[in-house]
Amino acid sequence: MGRSPCCEKLGLKRGPWTAEEDRTLVAHIERHGHSNWRALPKQAGLLRCGKSCRLRWINYLRPDVKRGNFTSEEEDAIIQLHSMLGNKWSLIAARLPGRTDNEIKNVWNTHLKKRLEASNPSCQPGAPKRKAKKPMAVATPEVPTSLPVSSLEQSPSTSLELSAAEDDSMATSLENTSDEEFQIDDSFWSETLAMTVSGSGMESSGDPFAADSASPSSSSNEEMDFWVRLFIQSGDVQSLSQI
DNA sequence: AAGCAGTGCAACCGCAGATCA
DNA sequence: CTGATCTGCGGTTGCACTGCT
Structure with a gap:
């Protein structure tokens, strides 16, 4: 290679x-x-x-790229996902519709990491320290606003939504839920984390989301179970029928 | 008002896996 | 099977911007 x-x-x-x-x-x-x-x-x-x-x-x-500040919910999700996945920015991005791996990486490296270092990990992440900067002149695209917009632009996106545009595999199972916000609160994440850490071979597999792909890998069963449990806990049982 | 240091973000670099011939 | 090429990813950098003194 x-x-x-x-x-x-x-x-x-x-x-x-x-x-x-x-x-x-x-x-x-x-x-x-x-x-x-x-x-x-x-x-x-x-x-x-x-x-x-x-x-x-x-x-x-990309027309479905969401610009602007990360919401505190999104930041929470990043923190939680990062604790589960490590620096798998593309996987984290796949959970945050409209957000790119680069953007998430930047947010993590600039404030989330510092915030966690500076404070107790259990404390609530607050608002971004700084106000949104004016976009850089050269980086201000005129085009995307004229493109067909996805559902992402329709909502203020205060929760973990999953969209087809961001992750085909997950979206396959969740596309019917596109009108509903996929809410995950802190207690849910705590439980999920506890379950993950104590349990499965997530750490060794390194990529639990790979099981989302079309590949019928046998090793994906555990990971699929993980997501099944996750959806059940989140109350999004409906989407399971799509898996 | 000016200078300086810190911050945030777009873009680049280089590696590795996937795919193709 | 092997090597070449393509794509995707994570780490890093450079620079514009902000806030403080």
Whole structure:
């Protein structure tokens, strides 16, 4: 597995994306999709490497990306999920519709980690220390607002919602619940954590959510049981029928 | 008002797994 | 089966912004 050559950096642009580049990328993806990131910039006429395009799309231009401050509920969820999963940002992001792994990683590294270090882990996370910053000029996309928006933009998102856009596998089991907020309170998390830590091979498997995938791995049974219990506790039994 | 230090976030880097020829 | 390529992920960096003195 050699390292990918990534960008043949000659002639390729780096640094912050311009609004024009954003528009070009979004327009191309809307027309042709993004089946091949490597070829995409050339096809779209962008002087960027495919990696950069992918990152920009996933972290910023995707129509279902939620911008703005994290709610305290979201922060709670991050803290809890991080305690379960460690630095599996993509998995954590899959539980937080509209949030990207990069964004969650940033939030964790900037305030959540510090907050936990500074205080008792059992204390309630409060509001973000600082007010939302004005978005950086170069990073302000005009495009996403004009794109078709998903259900994510319809709600103030004060809870753990799960959306199809964010995680196909989980969404498969939960899509019928899209109109209902998937509320998980602290006591639930405490119980879940206790159950997780004391029990199963979650730690060893490292990726309990991998069981969500279509792969009928036999080792996923335990993990599936975990989620079954989780949904039962959350009262979202309805969604189990979809699994 | 200006300077400085701290903070937050977008983007880059490099690795590893998955996939394809 | 092997090697090349693509994609995704986590860690890190650079810079704009904010708040304090």
